[in-house]
Amino acid sequence: MDTNYNYEEEMAKLKAAASLSPEELAKKLEEAQRLALETMARMTPEERLRAEEEAQRIIREDEQKRKALLESAQQVLGKRTPGFCPYCGTPNSGGNFCSNCGGALNVN
Secondary structure: OOOOOOHHHHHHHHHHHHOOOHHHHHHHHHHHHHHHHHHHHHOOHHHHHHHHHHHHHHHHHHHHHHHHHHHHHHHHHOOOOOOEOOOOOOEOOOOOEOOOOOOEOOOO
16 A cells, blocks of 8 residues: 555546536546545455544544634634535535534634
């Protein structure tokens, strides 16, 4: 498993995927799912557990990075109420809780 995550490379891939038509995107997603299932079928239970743990670690790190980025942006903008939910990124409509995920929006 590659532990050297290249953010710029992944963002370039996401931007390229964003330009795909819905049909092209669906086809690519089906192919990715097929490859993931084939790979998982070849894994031992121990390998699968390690892969799941690594995926959860990456998700937690990404959530922390996203939250830190949103907090930095809010400090720069000087807003009391977050412009975006720190949990899911949904634009805030001015309430104390996210309208999408229900997360508490911190007021400074």
